[in-house]
Amino acid sequence: MMVLMNKDATEEQIQAVVEVIHSHGLKSLVLPGGERTAIGIPSAIPPSLRPVLDETLSAMDGVDQVIHITRPYKLASRSFHPQPTEIRIGDVRIGNGHFVVMAGPCAVESYEQLREAALAVKQAGAQILRAGAYKPRTSPYSFQGLQREGLEILRVVAEEVGILTISEVIDPHDVEMVAEYVDILQIGARSMQNFPLLVAAGRSGKPVLLKRAPSATIDEWLASAEYLLTQGNEQVMLCERGIVPIDRTYARNTLDINAVPIIKHNSHLPIIVDPSHGIGHARYVPAVALAAVAAGADGLLIEVHPHPERALSDGAQSLTPAAFAQLMAQIVAVRNALAPATSK
Amino acid sequence: MMVLMNKDATEEQIQAVVEVIHSHGLKSLVLPGGERTAIGIPSAIPPSLRPVLDETLSAMDGVDQVIHITRPYKLASRSFHPQPTEIRIGDVRIGNGHFVVMAGPCAVESYEQLREAALAVKQAGAQILRAGAYKPRTSPYSFQGLQREGLEILRVVAEEVGILTISEVIDPHDVEMVAEYVDILQIGARSMQNFPLLVAAGRSGKPVLLKRAPSATIDEWLASAEYLLTQGNEQVMLCERGIVPIDRTYARNTLDINAVPIIKHNSHLPIIVDPSHGIGHARYVPAVALAAVAAGADGLLIEVHPHPERALSDGAQSLTPAAFAQLMAQIVAVRNALAPATSK
Amino acid sequence: MMVLMNKDATEEQIQAVVEVIHSHGLKSLVLPGGERTAIGIPSAIPPSLRPVLDETLSAMDGVDQVIHITRPYKLASRSFHPQPTEIRIGDVRIGNGHFVVMAGPCAVESYEQLREAALAVKQAGAQILRAGAYKPRTSPYSFQGLQREGLEILRVVAEEVGILTISEVIDPHDVEMVAEYVDILQIGARSMQNFPLLVAAGRSGKPVLLKRAPSATIDEWLASAEYLLTQGNEQVMLCERGIVPIDRTYARNTLDINAVPIIKHNSHLPIIVDPSHGIGHARYVPAVALAAVAAGADGLLIEVHPHPERALSDGAQSLTPAAFAQLMAQIVAVRNALAPATSK
Amino acid sequence: MMVLMNKDATEEQIQAVVEVIHSHGLKSLVLPGGERTAIGIPSAIPPSLRPVLDETLSAMDGVDQVIHITRPYKLASRSFHPQPTEIRIGDVRIGNGHFVVMAGPCAVESYEQLREAALAVKQAGAQILRAGAYKPRTSPYSFQGLQREGLEILRVVAEEVGILTISEVIDPHDVEMVAEYVDILQIGARSMQNFPLLVAAGRSGKPVLLKRAPSATIDEWLASAEYLLTQGNEQVMLCERGIVPIDRTYARNTLDINAVPIIKHNSHLPIIVDPSHGIGHARYVPAVALAAVAAGADGLLIEVHPHPERALSDGAQSLTPAAFAQLMAQIVAVRNALAPATSK
Secondary structure (H helix, E strand, O other), X not given: OEEEEOOOOOHHHHHHXXXXXXXXXXXXXXXXXXXXXXXXXXXXOOOOHHHHHHHHHHOOOOEEEEEOOOOOOOOOXXXXXXXXXXXXXXXXXXXXXXXXXXXXOOEOOOHHHHHHHHHHHHHHOOOEEEOEOOOOOOOOOOOOOOOHHHHHHHHHXXXXXXXXXXXXXXXHHHHHHHHHHOOEEEEOHHHOOOHHHHHHHHHOOOOEEEEOOOOOOHHHHHXXXXXHHHOOOOOEEEEEOOEOOOOOOOOOOEOEOOHHHHHHHHEOOOEXXXXXXXXXXXXXXXXXXXXXXXXXXXXXXXXXXXXXXXXOOOHHHOEOHHHHHXXXXXXXXXXXXXXXXXXX | OEEEEOOOOOHHHHHHHHHHHHHOOOOOEEEOOOOOOEEEOOOOOOOOHHHHHXXXXXXXXXXXXXXXXXXXXXXXXXXXXXXXXXXXXOOEEEEXXXXXXXXXXXXXXXXXXXXXXXXXXHHHOOOEEEOEOOOOOOOOOOOOOOOHHHHXXXXXXXXXHOOEEEEEOOOHHHHXXXXXXXXXXXXOHHHOOOHHHHHHHHHOOXXXXXXXXXXXXXXXXXXXXXXXXXXXXXXXXXXXXXXXXXXXXXXXXXXXXXXXXXXXXXXXXXXXXXXXXXXXXXXXXXXXXXXHHHHOOOEEEEEEXXXXXHOOOOHHHOEOHHHHHHHXXXXXXXXXXXXXXXXX | XXXXXOOOOXXXXXXXXXXXXXXXXXXXXXXXXXXXXXXXXXXXXXXXXXXXXXXXXXXXXXXXXXXXXXXXXXXXXXXXXXXXXXXXXXXXXXXXXXXXXXXXXXXXXXXXXXXXXXXXXXXXXXXEEEOEOOOOOOOOOOOOOOOHHHHHHHHHHHHHHOOEEXXXXXXXXXXXXXXXXXXXXXXXXXXXXXXXXXXXXXXXXXXXXXXXXXXXXXXXXXXXXXXXXXXXXXXXXXXXXXXXXXXXXXXXXXXXXXXHHHHHHHEOOOEEEOHHHHHOOHHHXXXXXXXXXXXXXXXXXXXXXXXXXHOOOOHHHOEOHHHHHHHHHHHHHHHXXXXXXXXX | OEXXXXXXXXXXXXXXXXXXXXXXXXXXXXXXXXXXOEEEOOOOOOOOHHHHHHHHHHOOOOEEEEEOOOOOOOOOEOOOOOOOOOXXXXXXXXXXXXXXXXXXXXXXXXXHHHHHHHHHHHHHOOOEEEOEOOOOOOOOOOOOOOOHHHHHHXXXXXXXXXXXXXXXXXXXXXXHHHHHHOOEEEEOHHHOOOHHHHHHHHHOOOOEEEEOOOOOOHHHHHHHHHHHHOOOXXXXXXXXXXXXXXXXXXXXXXXXXXXXXXXXXXXXXXXXEOHHHHHOOHHHHHHXXXXXXXXXXXXXXXXXXXXXXXXXXOHHHOEOHHHHHHHHHHHHHHHHHOHHHHOO
């Protein structure tokens, strides 16, 4: 941590900052500087002390800014955990060179719809079936999901077809129940900072996929992952699904492809990409899905619907089974092309 | 609603769209256009049908884009409810020309701290005391609030000092309990699309202040208000607190001052501004608070701490009681200056 | 300047950084840190050396990031020039407590149109007439301005009506010519980083109003002002006109009201606000204009057209003379209300 | 074009809009709508009339919004020119399935530096040498390029090494001169809306690479390309180089990978990606470069410096020759993997 003083800060104000630092048992180093003084803290600051110190110092007279040299996450960082995390669910492995495709409809609509979708995505090579039962929707007038009935259908179809499942949970008090039906809990973009939900999911014992909120910085996203990790849950995946766009004319969100190498370098957690929300139109989904693979993502989360034009949600961004199968072949080709470097 | 076809859409594709529109009992109007065909729907579409239709049409072959002519909210709109909403809590009125100031510390830290703050803000003219008991924090290592104990302190202090209260609720299952302690429920920016929470708050019977998420469009924000309103709760206030910034060097967020006149024109709900989060540094708070007043806001939500440098959260953006009192005098002056036009 | 090393940086890499710093005659201070080493430079670094050092150090092995403790501008900063700059043009003063209103049509369209506009804005109290002769337009099919003919009309009308003028210049080779016709040169948002243009305007001897580019940070904006100031031109005004929006449904840009107090605190240059572009719709312009006044802006730049529905550009955001006159009365009222604090 | 009226628009206001439309020889279609009236224009509107009509209608009483059904570009659109543009310079072809790599240092620094870079990038397989002689720099204290001397060096090195060249031009009056030295003119991100420069480049007869401004929408970018095309220059390439980020902690910009398939679908112009500026740190450049290839980009523009730590600009984002050679092998592998679909 580093405290930048105002240009006209007095000697007394500088001393007061130094004393606060020392009162926490930390060392300080005053850097006089050309224009203004900076005060460094050349000690390891315990994670729990960092925010307190930040708040206290930021509000002191003569202080301009507090700069964080260390990141607001620890358990999620590469330096704490140099080896990539590998998640194992049944026979499926995710991360550490293992690539996964999760595909299926936005929402469970009926047994028939889901079964058709599940068979199609499994045949094309997806290892995990995605389908929402609890749908967070911008408008109260939109279809909100089949809820518990949807989870029932999801479990039945998954067993019949022989495929793992992922589904979203939005209420902390539903976590335990949803965890009985599915193999992976999904925390949606709108819930990335729903901290009671994160704590509950962290305690569930289930693998969790944590989507990035559209306005979240990398640090905020990893700090949310830290909520899961501090509960003792090590099976955490991150999912980039597009950030707030500056132009909604052609795409619903801006897929942040930069996040893929940045997460891989700074964290050990697997990074999954959702191209369906990331661009929002089926015709563009394959291009950005392949981009994510080439950038080194550990997996994809893709919306596939047997009849997109009849979908109750996200029809515009859902691939047909045929388009998905074609994409899967290209994904394999790109994976193989980059094989020595990234795949297992 | 308006469907824009691709430039190379076939006659069959256009007919298919028309048939889907008719199948819902709606009329259609085909506009051949110079470059491409557009299909308008010159009928009132029920709110519940809009999202279905949007999804269905967006996914059809030959369709480029579906444009919404009507907004995704109804109960929150000015056209549905032309008179400004006026909220009454005890003797305090908010909206429809009545201006309110809610002030106090970011978090309840102790009885002494809160009492000192409450006395100071009341004396300076604030009608409502703000203080968080449940604190959503980016980092799991930050102070998370005193929780239920904090609510107890808040109620005791409010009664002793004689002031109304507002406090945040973050878990849907706490809504009923929190509602017993406070006069206004606050839904934080991170919870704007926590739909179970919105439904619970809508059913609480308490006035609700709904903060805007940092990436939310005006329509998404008002659609979240619609969740509250559809539960029969008419006592809803909106709160602008800053959107995602393009530059974090000098400010934590970008206060969207444009939102004030836009909300006032398009909705009947009172619009409150939170300059403390909107800019994030105490030295700049008064300027943007006054800007909000001049723009026509119905109230302010301001962080005031008796000793900002000892605050457990948001110290950097909290005003001292003295700075707050000075600001209140300026607020009154600006309100009076614009009186014939806006105040009561 | 502060160099953050990677967590796994070697002792050799740290030494190499230290040597580069010393090779420029600067001191270094190594801060071992808990997680990783930081290296501070406790010397005044000459402005011309900063970028070189930044580039060099950033590219060295083991270096994670270079953090700037000093800002990329010097002449534009408050610490260099503590007194607010006051610009004098004829009888008009701008900055240092003096408030100015520049108003008029987006573009010069004809002698009659401009004369009508000039008389109206002068009568309502504006001191400066704005009108574009060279119009930078997104589309090549849009009206591009009357160019030199427009400047001729502008000069004639200004003399007849008795008012000062401001007009945009977009080509560095036109600066001298335009400077013969107008009192203030305007550098548009799209030209904020047109460096040959900045150099030419800096050399012109004329007061310059520098608009902020929609994606510019505060530091980039002030660095552009620095281009003007380094040419010896001290008559520089900054103009906030809205940054890139996350939502274009209701407004064309997001007026960054935070920029007003931030500029006033960190720079001595006058800060003008353009509410017309900042929100983009005439009905919302007065609210944000008043917000800018209350926030402490030194002036406003407002589009006024005698017949907005016949305007060749920016009709949607132009005020009628009547609406402008009403706004001027409110501006005066707000200025007076805050008088002891801000006005002269 | 489509005019949305206010909800309380009168019959007279609707009629007035219809009359304005008819006065331009266009047809109108009134769609009564449920909530409010919309007025469609089912005629081909000439490009030059569109902006006028937009301005006029937007400013009329009772009008809420004017929606564009047709895009603000014509010559740049796929519907106007269905075949992908193929640019030929000597033996090199770009677009229409032909892939190109342009690589080299940010700036020409010396004959030795450039020659070393040119030999390295040619050997690794790049067809075009990039190097700036005129450098637009945020700070006036940064290295501004060797200017004409840099162009001389560039020409000499290119001839010696046998490679084509691209270099930036920033002043419209330099276009002719720069065009004598290089094979492709580069218009930088900061100049995307420097319209005099676009006109001059359009007239130069040289191929032009047009970078996207960090805040530009797709439509604004293509409208700038339209400026080049309307001058009769058909050899135009687009270059995505990152948009304004919401988080600058790990990356300088947000590379908008979505732009690749969007441009390919909506325009016939080749789309090049600049991963060096798009993410801003050498260690992340290969990942996003490969992403761009997989997404279908027609080429890459990459910064390579023989000694990044000695670079006078952009050292932090420049690849070493060794890293570049390794990346080139991966690029070829990904191209081949997707060959049947995209390459030639």
